[in-house]
Amino acid sequence: TQPERIRNFCIIAHIDHGKSTLADRMLQLTGVVDSRSMRAQYLDRMDIERERGITIKSQNVRLPWAVTNDAGVKEDFILHLIDTPGHVDFTYEVSRSLAACEGAVLLVDAAQGIEAQTLANLYLALENNLTIIPVLNKIDLPAAQPERYAAELAHIIGCDPSEVLHVSGKTGQGVEALLDRVVANIPHPVGDSDAPARAMIFDSVYDIYRGVITYVRVVDGKIRPREKILMMSTKTTHELLEVGVISPEPVPTKGLGVGEVGYIITGVKDVRQSRVGDTITSSVNGATETLGAYQDPQPMVYSGLFPLDGSDFPLLRDALDKLRLNDAALTYEPESSTALGFGYRCGYLGLLHLEITRDRLEREFGLDLISTAPSVVYRVTMDDGSEHVVTNPSDWPGGKIAHVHEPIVKCTIISPSEYIGAIMELCQTRRGTMGGMDYLSETRVELRYTMPLAEIIFDFFDALKSRTRGYASLDYEEIGTEEGDLVKVDILLQGEPVDAFSAIVHKTNAYAYGVSMTEKLHKLIPRQQFEVPIQAAIGARVIARESIRAMRKDVLAKCYGGDISRKRKLLEKQKEGKKRMKMVGRVEVPQEAFIAALSTD
Ligand code: GTP
Numbered sequence: 272t273q274p275e276r277i278r279n280f281c282i283i284a285h286i287d288h289g290k291s292t293l294a295d296r297m298l299q300l301t302g303v304v305d306s307r308s309m310r311a312q313y314l315d316r317m318d319i320e321r322e323r324g325i326t327i328k329s330q331n332v333r334l335p336w337a338v339t340n341d342a343g344v345k346e347d348f349i350l351h352l353i354d355t356p357g358h359v360d361f362t363y364e365v366s367r368s369l370a371a372c373e374g375a376v377l378l379v380d381a382a383q384g385i386e387a388q389t390l391a392n393l394y395l396a397l398e399n400n401l402t403i404i405p406v407l408n409k410i411d412l413p414a415a416q417p418e419r420y421a422a423e424l425a426h427i428i429g430c431d432p433s434e435v436l437h438v439s440g441k442t443g444q445g446v447e448a449l450l451d452r453v454v455a456n457i458p459h460p461v462g463d464s465d466a467p468a469r470a471m472i473f474d475s476v477y478d479i480y481r482g483v484i485t486y487v488r489v490v491d492g493k494i495r496p497r498e499k500i501l502m503m504s505t506k507t508t509h510e511l512l513e514v515g516v517i518s519p520e521p522v523p524t525k526g527l528g529v530g531e532v533g534y535i536i537t538g539v540k541d542v543r544q545s546r547v548g549d550t551i552t553s554s555v556n557g558a559t560e561t562l563g564a565y566q567d568p569q570p571m572v573y574s575g576l577f578p579l580d581g582s583d584f585p586l587l588r589d590a591l592d593k594l595r596l597n598d599a600a601l602t603y604e605p606e607s608s609t610a611l612g613f614g615y616r617c618g619y620l621g622l623l624h625l626e627i628t629r630d631r632l633e634r635e636f637g638l639d640l641i642s643t644a645p646s647v648v649y650r651v652t653m654d655d656g657s658e659h660v661v662t663n664p665s666d667w668p669g670g671k672i673a674h675v676h677e678p679i680v681k682c683t684i685i686s687p688s689e690y691i692g693a694i695m696e697l698c699q700t701r702r703g704t705m706g707g708m709d710y711l712s713e714t715r716v717e718l719r720y721t722m723p724l725a726e727i728i729f730d731f732f733d734a735l736k737s738r739t740r741g742y743a744s745l746d747y748e749e750i751g752t753e754e755g756d757l758v759k760v761d762i763l764l765q766g767e768p769v770d771a772f773s774a775i776v777h778k779t780n781a782y783a784y785g786v787s788m789t790e791k792l793h794k795l796i797p798r799q800q801f802e803v804p805i806q807a808a809i810g811a812r813v814i815a816r817e818s819i820r821a822m823r824k825d826v827l828a829k830c831y832g833g834d835i836s837r838k839r840k841l842l843e844k845q846k847e848g849k850k851r852m853k854m855v856g857r858v859e860v861p862q863e864a865f866i867a868a869l870s871t872d
Contacts, residue, residue, distance in 0.1 A: 272349050274460045274530040278453050279488065280404075281353040281368055283396055284378035285386035285744065289408045293378060293440035294332075294352060300446055301334040301350075303519050331474070331486055331532055333518045338454045348454050351532035353473065353488075355392070360621030362748060363566055366395050367473040367548050370563060371488035371532060374402040374457030376449065377428070381407040381415035381437070384423055385711060387685045387744035393427070402457050403428055404436065406449060411439040423712050460490075460530025467558040468492030468500075468551075470527070475545045477597035481536055484521070485545045488532045490562055492553070495526035499554035500537070504546060504565040508554040509537035542599045568600035570618025571678065571749065572728055573662040574625055575606055575643035575771070576632070577614030579862065583638055584613045590636035591615060594628065601628060606663070610771040610855060610865055611641060616663055622728050641866050643771050647725045650676040650752065664773035667759040669810075676752040678724040681706070684735065686743035688716045693738040701726035702755075702777060722747075723755060725775075760814070762788050763806045764796075767856035771865060785815035788868065795864035798822035803858050 284290040298304040334350040355368040369375065375396045379385055396403060405424045407417050421435040436452060438445035474486040487494075494500065496514045501507070513536040515523040527533045539545050547568075550561040578587050591603050602618035619625040625645060632638050649661040654671035661667055682703075684694055688710070698705070698720050706719035727747060735743050760781050762772035772792075776784050785807025792805050798819055807815040854860075 272528070272531065274462065274528075276347065277349050277351065277460055277530045278374065278457045279351045279353065279372045279460060279530065279532055280374040280376060280453055280457055281355050281372045282376045282378050283355060283369075283389070283392035284408075285380070285383075285388040288378055288380040288383065288386070288389070289440045290354075290378055293376075293408060293438070293446070294354060296440050296443050296446050297334060297352060297450065298332065298519060300443065300450065301336055303332065303334055331517060333516045333532070334450075336450050336454065338451055349531075350450065350453060351488075353532065360619075360624045362391075362395070363568060364474070364547055365392065366399070367471070369396050369399045369401060371471060371473040372399075372401055373460060374404065374453065376404045376406050376453070377424070378406050378408050379420060379424055381410045381417050381420055382412045384416075384420045384715060385427060385685065387683045387717075387746035390427070390683060390685065390717065391746040391748070404449070404452055404456055405430060405434065406436045406438055408438055408440055410437045411442050411444065419712070423715070427711065462489070462491045462529035464492065464529045466491040467556055468494050468553050469558045469562055470494055470551050471562045472502075472545060472547055472549045472551065475542045475547055475599070477540075477542055483537070483539045483542055483545050483596075485535050485537070486532070487527070487535055487551065489527045489529060491529060491558070493526050493528045494535065494551070494553075496523070500535075500551045501554040501557050502545065503550045503552060503561045505544065505549065507544065509539060512536045512538050541596050543595075546599060568620060570600065570602050570648075570662075571621055571724065572619045572625055572645045572647060573616060574619070574645040575608065575611070575614050575616050575663070576603075576629065577608065577611040577641045577643075579639040579641060579866075581612045586636065587615065587632070587638055587640070590632050590638060591617075593636075594631060598628070600624065608643075608665075608770045609767075610769050610860070611643070614641075618662065622732075641862075641869065643869060644774060645728045646775060647678050647723075647728065649757065649775060652676075661775070664759055664775050665770045667773075667775060674754050675757045677755045677757065678749055679721055679751055679753045680724045680727060680747040681750045682720050682722055682727065682745060682747035684718045684720070684743055684745050685711070686716060686718070686739050688714055690739040690743060691716060691718070694718060694735065694743060697731075697734055697738055698722065701731060721750065723753070723777075724749065725777075758809050760784050760788075761808050762792070763804075763808060764792075764855045764858045764860070765803050766806075767858075769855055772868065781809060782814055789815045789817040791868045792864065793817040793819060795867050796858070796860055799858060801857070 282290045331353040334352055336348050336350050337345050340346050353368050353371055355365045377393055379389055405428055407420055410417055417437055421432040424435050425432040436449055438449055469491045470487040470489040472485055472487055476484050478484050494514055496511050498511050499508050500511055513523050514526055515521050516533040521534060548565045552558040578584055595601055600620045603615040606616040607613050629642055651659040651661055651668055652673045654673045659668050686694055701722055703720040703722040706721055709717045711717055732745055735745055756778045757775055758778050758781050759775050761768045772788055774784055789805045789807050796819055802821045803819040805817045806813045
C-alpha cells in the first residue's frame with residue numbers, strides 16, 4: 272500500500288470511557304468482523320481483560336475504509352488502529368504505541384468529561400506530535416452533556432467546540448463520520464522506501480503455538496519473510512519466519528512497507544527477546560540509527576508473593592516462569608520469610624500490574640497466594656559512604672544511615688471543584704507538595720502535586736475516591752528521587768521480629784504504623800499458654816506495645832463424660848488446625864492472622 276493511502280491512529284481515553292466498544296464498532300463498520308461473529312470487545316483478548324473491563328495488552332488491527340473524494344471518486348484507504356493500554360502503569364508501552372501513529376482519537380465520555388488519564392495520555396500524544404481528533408462518546412446516554420464537555424475539550428486542546436465530534440460506540444452513531452475524519456485530518460506516514468529497513472516494536476505477545484508475535488510499525492524500507500533482521504538494542508539476529516497483518520486474525524503477507532503496521536514471527540520464545548521500543552533493521556547493510564531511545568522496563572513496586580499452602584511453592588515458580596514469557600516487565604526472585612515460608616519477591620511497574628499478576632496467578636494457575644505490603648525502591652547511603660538499593664524492608668541495612676532517597680511522582684488529580692479542600696488535606700497528610708491548580712471549567716479542576724510514590728501505593732487511590740465520592744481521577748508518573756526521613760519499623764512477637772510486617776515508613780508515621788499493627792495483631796492472635804508481648808520497634812527502641820494474656824487451652828474440657836471417639840476426633844481436629852499455624856519463636860500464629868494483618872483495611 273502507498274503511504275499516502277495509510278492512516279495510523281490510536282484511541283486514547285480514560286478507563287471506561289468506551290474505547291473498546293468504539294473499536295468494536297469500527298471493526299464491524301469496516302467489515303473486518305461481521306456482526307454474527309462479533310464478540311463483545313474483540314480487541315481485548317485475555318479473559319481477565321474482559322472481566323475487569325480494562326485493556327492490558329495492546330492489539331492492533333488493519334481496517335479498510337473507502338472515502339469519496341471531492342471529484343465523487345471512491346478512494347480506498349488502509350487504517351491501522353493501534354490499541355493502547357489505558358493505564359498509568361504502562362506509560363512506556365503507551366508511549367511506544369503512540370509513537371507508531373500519526374494521529375489519535377481523544378475519546379471522552381459525554382457524561383463524565385475529561386479525566387486524569389485523558390490528560391496524561393493527551394500530553395503523551397502531543398509529545399509524540401500526533402494530530403488529535405477530539406470526540407465525545409456515549410452521546411446516547413440521557414446523562415450526556417455534550418455542549419458542556421465539548422467546551423471543556425475545546426478549551427484543553429485549543430480548538431473550536433464545533434470541531435468536536437459526537438459519537439456513540441454503542442449505537443454506532445457518528446462512527447462513520449469519525450472514520451472519514453481520520454482519513455481527512457491525520458497525516459499519512461512518511462518514510463524512505465529505498466533506505467535500509469527500520470521498524471519499531473510497539474508490542475510483543477507470547478502465543479503458546481507460535482512463540483512470540485511481535486507488532487511492528489515500519490518507518491523506512493521494507494521487511495519481507497525469510498529475511499534476516501537485527502534487533503538493535505539486544506544486537507541479536509533472527510530470521511523472519513512470517514510477516515503479516517491483523518485483520519482481525521493474523522494474515523501472512525509478502526512484506527510490510529513504509530508506514531505499514533503488522534506483525535512478525537521470528538521463533539523467539541520469550542518477549543524479553545523482542546522488546547517493546549526496540550528498532551529492527553536488516554542484518555546486512557542495516558540502518559545504524561535507532562528509532563528513538565529504547566528503555567528497559569523498570570519495576571517501581573515490589574512485593575512478596577507466598578503460597579498459602581507451602582507445598583504449592585514449585586507451582587508458583589512454574590506459573591511465574593510462564594507469565595514471564597508474556598510480560599517483559601515482571602521480575603521475581605526467591606525469598607523466604609519466617610512467617611510466610613518460601614515465596615518470591617516480585618517487581619512490578621505499579622500497583623495495577625501487581626494486582627493483575629496476582630489475579631492471573633490465582634485464576635489461571637489455581638494458586639492461593641498472600642502478598643506482602645508493597646514497597647518502592649529506596650537508595651540508602653551509609654555513614655561510611657556505602658550504598659544499598661532496598662526493595663524489601665528485610666534488606667534494610669543496620670548501622671548508621673547517612674541518608675535515604677525515595678522515588679517521587681508527579682500526580683494529576685481531576686475532580687469536581689467542591690472537593691478541592693478534601694483533596695488538599697489528603698495530599699498534605701501524604702507528604703504532597705502542590706505544583707499548581709487549573710480550572711478545566713467552572714466546576715471542574717485539575718490539581719498537580721509531587722508526592723513520594725510510597726504514599727501513593729499505600730491505598731492513596733482508595734482514600735481519594737472515598738473523599739470525593741468516587742468523582743476524582745488520578746494519574747502519576749515518576750519524576751526522580753528525593754531525600755526522605757525514613758525509618759524501618761519492626762514488629763516483634765515475644766521479642767522475635769516478624770519479617771512480613773516490617774515496613775519502611777516516614778518518621779512521622781512510624782508511631783501510627785506501630786500502634787495500628789500491634790493493635791491489629793493483638794486482636795488476631797489467639798491466647799497462648801504464656802503471655803505474648805507484641806512490640807513495634809525502630810532498631811532497639813520500642814515505640815508501641817500490646818500484650819496477649821496467657822490462657823490454658825484445654826479442648827477436652829468441653830466433653831466431660833467418657834466418649835473416647837469424640838475426644839479423639841477433637842484432638843485430630845486440633846492437629847489439623849495446627850498445620851495452618853505458623854511458629855514465630857514459641858508463638859503459634861494462625862495463618863489467617865498474617866493475612867488479615869497484611870490487608871490494608
Ligand atoms: P478500558 O478498556 O478499561 O479502558 O475501558 P474502555 O474505555 O475500553 O471502555 P469499554 O468500551 O469497555 O466501555 C465501558 C462501559 O461503557 C461499558 O459498560 C460499555 O458498555 C459502555 N459504553 C461504551 N460505549 C458506550 C456508548 O456509546 N453508549 C453507552 N450508553 N454506553 C457505552
